[in-house]
Amino acid sequence: MQHQEYLTTFENLNEKLATEIALLLYFSTNSCNVGEALEPKVRSLLENNFPKIKFYNIDLNLSPEIAPKYNAFVEPTILVFFDGKETIRKSRNIGIFELENAIKRPYKLIFE
Template structure:
């Protein structure tokens, strides 16, 4: 999972990848640090075409604010540069996986 350090880097990844998952978290967010490897391990196997990146909101506050992220964790999933999915704070990784799967299925049909 790539760690994003600039808005330009994120914009480029949105343009270059058909599917991009962005995890907004923080070093002092226990939930963020717990789900980060779970998302990476599970989703990288199930969705090999899904690029995954991490943004540390404690370090990159401006990027997080530009994306409307004011609580942690937040997952945003972009397809073709457009945000399709957003999960905030208490969410189910299983439900997130199912949502991503639905969008991939629609894109491939």
């Protein structure tokens, strides 16, 4: 199980986007029940199916300047980046199978 890693500044985020081939940004707050219930499922999906994608939390309350830049006002919002480009965006009612199917193709193109 990966440890919780929160990105709290643009500098952190831009550094990760520049250095990681693939990453998932998970925008939520600790007061969002849907976000809290979905997060372990998303982590598990990455660990089991897409281990090369790094998972990062962005708490909308702790990092208010990041959300507007990425239009992530609804929680939870998931953004997946490949090679520094936003490739997948899912918000609110996110199905884990739908997310898996969305990630599969770009992941295979880059890592296989």
